[in-house]
Amino acid sequence: MSENSSILDNVVSCHLIHRGGEADIYLxxxxxxxxxxxWYRNGSAFKTEIVEKLKCxxxxxxxxxxxxxxxxxxxxxxxxxxxxxxSRDVGRIPVPxxxxxxxxxxxxxxxxxxxxxxxxxxxxxxxxxxxxQDKSGFPVQATLVDFGIVGPGTPGYAAPERFQxxxxxxxxxxxxxxxxLYRWITGEDLIQALEYDEYQAEILxxxxxxxxxxxxxxxxxxxxxxxxxxxxxxxLLRQNxxxxxxxFDELDEIAEIAxxxxxxxxxxxxxxxxxxxxxxxxxxxxGFPPDGSTNGLDMAFPYEKRGFAPSKxxxxxxxxxxxxxxxxxxxxxxxxxxxxSDIDETGNLLLEKSRNSVTMEPDSGLxxxxxxxxxxxxxxxxxxxx
Amino acid sequence: MATFAFxxxxxxxxxxxxxxxxxxxxxxxxxRAVTSFNKALDADPAHRDARYGLALSYYAxxxxxxxxxxxxxxxxxxAAKEFRILSNIDSSGKINANYSTCLFYLARAALKxxxxxxxxxVLDQSIQLDSLNYFSYNxxxxxxxxxNVPDNLNTAKxxxxxxxxxxxxxxxxxxxxxxxxxxxxxxxxxxDTWSAGLQKSPKNQSLMYWTHVAEDSLKAxxxxxxx
Numbered sequence: 001m002s003e004n005s006s007i008l009d010n011v012v013s014c015h016l017i018h019r020g021g022e023a024d025i026y027l028x029x030x031x032x033x034x035x036x037x038x039w040y041r042n043g044s045a046f047k048t049e050i051v052e053k054l055k056c057x058x059x060x061x062x063x064x065x066x067x068x069x070x071x072x073x074x075x076x077x078x079x080x081x082x083x084x085x086x087s088r089d090v091g092r093i094p095v096p097x098x099x100x101x102x103x104x105x106x107x108x109x110x111x112x113x114x115x116x117x118x119x120x121x122x123x124x125x126x127x128x129x130x131x132x133q134d135k136s137g138f139p140v141q142a143t144l145v146d147f148g149i150v151g152p153g154t155p156g157y158a159a160p161e162r163f164q165x166x167x168x169x170x171x172x173x174x175x176x177x178x179x180x181l182y183r184w185i186t187g188e189d190l191i192q193a194l195e196y197d198e199y200q201a202e203i204l205x206x207x208x209x210x211x212x213x214x215x216x217x218x219x220x221x222x223x224x225x226x227x228x229x230x231x232x233x234x235x236l237l238r239q240n241x242x243x244x245x246x247x248f249d250e251l252d253e254i255a256e257i258a259x260x261x262x263x264x265x266x267x268x269x270x271x272x273x274x275x276x277x278x279x280x281x282x283x284x285x286x287g288f289p290p291d292g293s294t295n296g297l298d299m300a301f302p303y304e305k306r307g308f309a310p311s312k313x314x315x316x317x318x319x320x321x322x323x324x325x326x327x328x329x330x331x332x333x334x335x336x337x338x339x340x341s342d343i344d345e346t347g348n349l350l351l352e353k354s355r356n357s358v359t360m361e362p363d364s365g366l367x368x369x370x371x372x373x374x375x376x377x378x379x380x381x382x383x384x385x386x
Numbered sequence: 387m388a389t390f391a392f393x394x395x396x397x398x399x400x401x402x403x404x405x406x407x408x409x410x411x412x413x414x415x416x417x418r419a420v421t422s423f424n425k426a427l428d429a430d431p432a433h434r435d436a437r438y439g440l441a442l443s444y445y446a447x448x449x450x451x452x453x454x455x456x457x458x459x460x461x462x463x464x465a466a467k468e469f470r471i472l473s474n475i476d477s478s479g480k481i482n483a484n485y486s487t488c489l490f491y492l493a494r495a496a497l498k499x500x501x502x503x504x505x506x507x508v509l510d511q512s513i514q515l516d517s518l519n520y521f522s523y524n525x526x527x528x529x530x531x532x533x534n535v536p537d538n539l540n541t542a543k544x545x546x547x548x549x550x551x552x553x554x555x556x557x558x559x560x561x562x563x564x565x566x567x568x569x570x571x572x573x574x575x576x577x578d579t580w581s582a583g584l585q586k587s588p589k590n591q592s593l594m595y596w597t598h599v600a601e602d603s604l605k606a607x608x609x610x611x612x613x
Contacts, residue, residue, distance in 0.1 A: 330398075343408050343435040347442050347484050354449060354487055355521075 007035060007067050007078050014301045022151075024302060027081065034081035035066060038146070039302045045075045046148035053117050054147055061108030063128070063145040071303045082143050084130030085283045087180075088123075092187040095225045096262055096269040097276045101129070101142045102181050102232075103255045108144055109173055110248035119147055120168030122176035123154040124183050131277040139273040140280065155199035156191045160239050163200045171241035174251060178236025182211060185229070186218060190237075207239045228261035400426045400433060407439045411446065419443040434475050441468035441481075445488055452491070459499045462492040486516035494525060505529070520549045520556050527559075531566055542566060550582075557587045564596060573603045 010030040014037070018025040022044035026037040040046070046068070054065045067078035087093075093101070105127065109119065119126075122144070132141040152162040159175035162168065182190040190211065191202040202209075211233040215221045221229075235245045235254050245251045259269065407422030420443045426436035448461035469485040489512035493505035506529060512522040527545035530538040546563035549556050560583025567576035577600035584593040 343404065343439050343442070344480055346408055346411055347438060347481065349412075350442055350446060350449075351484050351487060 006069075006071075007032060008037070008071065008076075008303060011301075016302075026302065028078075036079040036081050036145070037302075038077040038079065040075040045150060046077060047120075047150060048148075050117055050120075050148040051077065053115055057115055059108055059111045061104055061141065061143055062112065062147075063143050065147070074303070076303070077148075079145060082128045082130060082145070084128040084141075084143065085280050086125050087127040087129050087142070087184060088125045090129060090184075090280070090283065092220070093184040094272045094276060095185050095221070095229065096259060096264055097140060097273045098181060098184040099255050099259045099262075100138045100269065100273055101127075101140060101184065102177065103252050103259075104138055104140075104142050105144065105177060105180075106248040106251045106255065108142075109170070109177070110252075113170055113248065117147070118168035118170060119144060119173050119176070120162075121146060121149040121153040121157075122173055122180055123157040124180060125154075127180065129280050131281050139270065139277040155196055156189045156193070156203075158203065159241065160203050160206065161241055163203060169241065170247060171244045174236050174244045174248070175238070175241070177251075178233060181229075181232060181236070186215070186220070190214070204239060206237050209237075211237065224261070224263060228258040232258055400429050400436065403429075404433065404435045404439060407436070407443070411439060411443055414446075416443050416447045416450070420447075432475055434472070437468060437472045437475060438481060441465055441472050441488075442484065444468055445484065448491065448495075457495070457499065458491070459495040462488060462495045466492045482515040483519070486512045486519045486522065489515070490519060490522045490525065493522070497525075497529075518552075520553050520559070523549050524556070524558050524562065528562055531562070539566065555586055557583050557590055557593065559583075560586070561590075561592055561596070564600075568596075568600070573600055573607065576600050577604055 007030065008028070010032060011028040012030050014026050014028045016024060017027050022042065023038050023040040026039060028035050028037045038046075048068075051065055051068045054062070055068065058064060063082055064080045065077055066080060067076075069076065087101075105122075112118065126144060126146045128143045128145060130141050130143065132139055134141075149168075152158045152165070153168070153172075153176065157176045157179045159172035162172050166172070179190055182188075190209070191199060191206075193199045193202055212226050212230050215226045215229070216223075231254050232251075235251060238244045245254070262269075264272075403422045403426035407419045407426065410416070410419035410422060420440060423436045423440035423443060426433055427440065430436065444461060444465035448458050448465050451458045451461055465488050466485075469481065469488050472481055473485065489508050493508040493512070496503050496505050496508070506526055509522045509526040509529075512519055513526070516522075523545050527542040527549075530545070531542035533539075543563060543566055546559045546566075549559040550563070553559075560579050564576040564579035564583070567573075567579060577597065580593050580597040580600055584590065584597050587593060
């Protein structure tokens, strides 16, 4: 996108909604709609090649990147605004619903695989949930955001090989998806740690963690559910990437089997998803604030708008121009507003007074004969009485 | 920008002085009007309204002095000088009537001061500025009639006839035209002229007197058989 047609230059409001370690997230609104601005800080950046690919494709469940680049020396991304709820904020998701979401996300990731793109940072905050407007599809739509991360991803969700500096891959995304599934159904992270190294250590011994046991101990899941989910943990949460699913198609098949194993039936699963969608509809201000929900948020532009927010030098001239304009207006009103009478009008009044007084007032200064000097007055002969 | 702002401020001050001068002039505070207009002209000598205001102020001062019957030549000279400068700034014609009247007054004041001075060129300029200024016509005709040159006398008569034709209410023209006829011995024409003037201004003392005199003369002439 050229500089002249940047979405950011047409933004009229900009609200900071999240301050992260590497970037701040803003909700920006303008004539062309609402968008999410990711404003990188502290030298952070995104993977340009991934972002450029994503700008050219439209995949259901993938948040569209509208614009990217450097602004005032800072990298930035502009996403479509998704009116939904971050999956981080929804608490426990019923297992059938979570499996439905998993299949949707897997499909999106599968489509991304086709163009050689991997997410690299799947975590609850990067999956937005909303009611699916397509009535024929799964009632809840999961949309992935925040692609192109440079680092290993979010601790607690990143695959073991990512800690070793390997790039994001289908397998690493599958691992993250497994951690995500656990979070969705339990409302908790599978690995809980305070330090990065601690996360790394826990992730590296993922094979020794029995997810089934954890679910059983929580007491929130039936044996059927634990049993149905078990193949998924084995297909996703493996330390060795090669031991995970071959691809997302295989994952989808496993998830489909798991859904069937739950024994709730399609109708029951659909009803649960509908109910969850309704809950989301009520909650959807939790992630990114929709219209009117920005009250209390600080209006803050992290960048200078071109043609709107000028540089300091331009601003100085603008102030001077404004001062000049005010001065001009003051002078104008001073001249026009206080000009009580016109000098020509006064001249006409004086003239009228002078000339009219001649014939009406014999003693006035313009009378002719009587006031003429005696040297030019004619002495009229006095007729004889004879 | 600063220069522009300063220029605006200066212009605002000049306009303010002109406004003050105009207000003073309108209420008859002529000295204050002269001060204000002069102040404006110090900042902007070519300011049309300030110059016109100053000319009108001198005009008003001189006219007020006319009523006091004191010598006014210097005052009218001052006013005429300002009008002359103003004519270099303003060629719109808006000032011509006042300038013309000022020149009439100047010519008359000059004659009062020295009856032998030739003011006809001044009156001609006055007439050229305002062809409806019959006071200048009238005074010019009086001067021509006084010269006793036959051609000038005829010219004077034509001027009076011109005045009466174009402005029948200009009473002085009837009196002065009747005077010429009377001086020439044409009592009947004099009576005709004066009585015509008396119809226009029945209370004019001069016309009443001289119409009566002419009537008596005509009666005497009839009685004596000369008419």
